[in-house]
Amino acid sequence: STEINFIGNLVGTYNDLAELMTLTAQGKVELHTAMYSLDVATDAIHDLDSGKLRGRGILVP
Secondary structure (H helix, E strand, C coil), rough: CCCCCCCCCCCCCCCHHHHHHHHHHHCCCCCCEEEEHHHHHHHHHHHHHHHHCCCEEEEEE
């Protein structure tokens, strides 16, 4: 099997993203994420549509 990671940023520059990653590693930024297995991906979509999902949803195989 192959693992693929996507890292991206819709807002800001690459340098902004690099600085954010550094601050996160230092524990200075609190990330709001929720992880969903692929078999409950529809739950992630429902949570997003209903406003229940705070931050980012992560689908995990």
